[in-house]
Amino acid sequence: MIKLYGMTGSGNCWKPAVLMTMLGIEFQWIEIDSVGGETRQPAFLAMNPNGRVPLLQLADGRYLAESNAMLCYLAEGTPLLPPPGYPRAKVLEWLFFEQYSHEPYVATVRFWIHYLHQREHWRDKIAEARAKGEAALAVMETALSRAPYLAGASFSVADIALYAYTHVADQGDYDLSPYPALRKWLESCRQQPGFFSMR
Amino acid sequence: MIKLYGMTGSGNCWKPAVLMTMLGIEFQWIEIDSVGGETRQPAFLAMNPNGRVPLLQLADGRYLAESNAMLCYLAEGTPLLPPPGYPRAKVLEWLFFEQYSHEPYVATVRFWIHYLHQREHWRDKIAEARAKGEAALAVMETALSRAPYLAGASFSVADIALYAYTHVADQGDYDLSPYPALRKWLESCRQQPGFFSMR
Numbered sequence: 001m002i003k004l005y006g007m008t009g010s011g012n013c014w015k016p017a018v019l020m021t022m023l024g025i026e027f028q029w030i031e032i033d034s035v036g037g038e039t040r041q042p043a044f045l046a047m048n049p050n051g052r053v054p055l056l057q058l059a060d061g062r063y064l065a066e067s068n069a070m071l072c073y074l075a076e077g078t079p080l081l082p083p084p085g086y087p088r089a090k091v092l093e094w095l096f097f098e099q100y101s102h103e104p105y106v107a108t109v110r111f112w113i114h115y116l117h118q119r120e121h122w123r124d125k126i127a128e129a130r131a132k133g134e135a136a137l138a139v140m141e142t143a144l145s146r147a148p149y150l151a152g153a154s155f156s157v158a159d160i161a162l163y164a165y166t167h168v169a170d171q172g173d174y175d176l177s178p179y180p181a182l183r184k185w186l187e188s189c190r191q192q193p194g195f196f197s198m199r
Numbered sequence: 200m201i202k203l204y205g206m207t208g209s210g211n212c213w214k215p216a217v218l219m220t221m222l223g224i225e226f227q228w229i230e231i232d233s234v235g236g237e238t239r240q241p242a243f244l245a246m247n248p249n250g251r252v253p254l255l256q257l258a259d260g261r262y263l264a265e266s267n268a269m270l271c272y273l274a275e276g277t278p279l280l281p282p283p284g285y286p287r288a289k290v291l292e293w294l295f296f297e298q299y300s301h302e303p304y305v306a307t308v309r310f311w312i313h314y315l316h317q318r319e320h321w322r323d324k325i326a327e328a329r330a331k332g333e334a335a336l337a338v339m340e341t342a343l344s345r346a347p348y349l350a351g352a353s354f355s356v357a358d359i360a361l362y363a364y365t366h367v368a369d370q371g372d373y374d375l376s377p378y379p380a381l382r383k384w385l386e387s388c389r390q391q392p393g394f395f396s397m398r
Contacts, residue, residue, distance in 0.1 A: 049341045050300060064288050066295040073288035089263050089272035096265040099299045101249060142248045 002027040003057040005047070007034040009115070011107060011164030012067040013054040014198050019074050019160055022194035035115065067164075068095040071157040080157050090151045094158035097139070105133035107165040110172030119173075130174075137179055140166070144181035148188060155192055163189045167197055201226040202256040204246070206233040208314070210306060210363030211266040212253040213397050218273050218359055221393035234314065266363075267294040270356040279356050289350045293357035296338070304332035306364040309371030318372075332371075336378055339365070343380035347387060354391055362388045366396055 002020070004027050006013030020027050032038050032053050039051045048055045048065045056064040056073075064070055072095070075081035082088045109129050112122040119126065140162060143150055150158040167186055169176060176183055189195060201219070203226050205212030219226050231237050231252050238250045247254045247264045255263040255272075263269055271294070274280035281287045308328050311321040318325065339361060342349055349357040366385055368375060375382055388394060 050296060050338050058285070062285060064285070064292060066292045066299075068295050069288050069291035072291050073285070076283045084275045086257070086261060086263070086272070089268050092268035092271050093263060093265045096267050096295070096298055097249060099295055100265075100302075103299075104303065139249050 002059060003030055004028070005030045005032050005044075005055040005057070006053050007032055009198065010034065010053065011168065011198065012103070015067045015160055015164050016054055016056060016070040016074060018194075018196060019071055019080070019157065021196065022080070022192065023074065023078060024194075025074065068099060068157075068161055071095065071160060075157045079154065080160075082151075082154075082156070087151065091156050091158045094150045095161050097136075098158075098161045098164075101132070101139070102136040102162065103165055105129040105136060106169050106172060106174065108172075109133060109174070110165065110168060113173060114168075114171040133169075133172075133174060137166070137169070137174070137176070137182065140185075141179040141182050144185045149185065155189070159185070159189055164198075168199065201258060202229055203227070204229045204231050204243075204254040204256070205252045206231055208397065209233065209252065210367065210397065211302070214266045214359055214363050215253055215255060215269040215273060217393075217395060218270055218279070218356065220395065221279070221391065222273065222277060223393075224273065267298060267356075267360055270294065270359060274356045278353065279359075281350075281353075281355070286350065290355050290357045293349045294360050296335075297357075297360045297363075300331070300338070301335040301361065302364055304328040304335060305368050305371060305373065307371075308332060308373070309364065309367060312372060313367075313370040329373075332368075332373060336365070336368070336373070336375070336381065339384075340378040340381050343384045348384070354388070358384070358388055363397075367398065 002025065004016055006017065006029060008031060017029065034053050038044060039053055045051055047063055050065055052065065054067050054070065056070050058064065064073060072081060081091060109126050112126060113119050147153060149155050150162055163186065190197060201224065203215055205216065205228060207230060216228065233252050237243060238252055244250055246262055249264055251264065253266050253269065255269050263272060271280060280290060308325050311325060312318050346352060348354050349361060362385065389396060
């Protein structure tokens with residue numbers, strides 16, 4: 001059976017868990033205390049030299065890191081990842097957008113505020129990150145005001161990737177009320193068969 | 200003909216240019232002054248709401264952003280991107296690693312030092328980023344001491360993505376001498392048919 005090493009509360013770890021649930025793929029969740037440093041221990045680094053969760057272990061023992069690589073691997077051949085061509089490229093565009101322009105600002109601010117309870121300590125960094133996080137949310141709003149899902153007419157792994165930290169953005173003091181199309185999209189994601197939220 | 204909007208000197212913009220050259224795909228390079236703010240002008244934002252280069256415009260007029268999404272799109276069906284399955288997933292793992300764990304530290308330090316000439320102004324940020332950049336280079340060294348290329352036995356778009364900012368890392372004061380396997384890999388990349396470096 002597939003094993004998923006992850007930390008509860010991490011949006012990146014939630015992504016492959018929700019996708020496998022939607023696709024009916026059985027897996028075993030193995031809790032890793034990432035905040036407590038478990039991903040930096042030799043036993044974990046032997047599995048993933050980059051020292052991060054989530055980490056997927058296939059039934060044959062091979063490992064795969066990077067949540068969005070997992071989404072592409074697991075969704076191959078399903079309606080959640082279009083076949084090769086421009087529509088697939090647009091899904092990938094959003095997956096890279098998520099890791100470069102969204103997660104480092106939306107997820108990180110949430111981490112400082114919601115997990116570390118250090119809103120004051122990180123005040124300058126939070127202010128800097130928030131401007132970029134708001135820019136990312138605005139890019140999403142633009143796309144979602146033109147189509148129901150990020151990559152177009154159909155729900156895809158791009159929506160899973162961006163839902164991860166957007167649906168808990170308020171835990172990082174992000175106010176989603178200026179983004180009506182985005183809020184409607186969050187609700188559409190929740191209606192997908194087999195979908196579940198982190199909360 | 201495909202158009203590639205990019206800024207000379209940007210590793211992200213170099214990636215699709217070198218790939219198209221290697222694959223014999225003709226394209227037109229359109230220089231964009233990203234540092235001067237051209238990507239934030241309304242005309243550019245109408246093409247890419249995320250306001251970044253590179254930006255690819257296909258022959259039919261459609262746009263594609265995100266350098267690593269371009270690599271996957273353009274390399275589909277060639278030996279530079281394995282068919283769907285685990286080997287492709289490992290290529291994607293490196294592409295996401297590059298954008299999340301490497302580029303924000305290796306490319307950004309180079310930008311502050313080599314383009315802005317502001318080594319002193321950004322001293323604290325450079326120190327913080329450098330530790331993470333060195334960690335990324337160490338992860339690459341581990342992989343490249345086990346296999347000739349990042350995703351295994353064959354050169355792939357993963358190597359193009361990581362070559363981009365690694366081969367100019369010294370412009371950000373990174374010293375590659377502690378990474379012998381990585382230096383050998385840089386040379387192997389340069390031997391690929393049709394390959395060219397930014398310098």
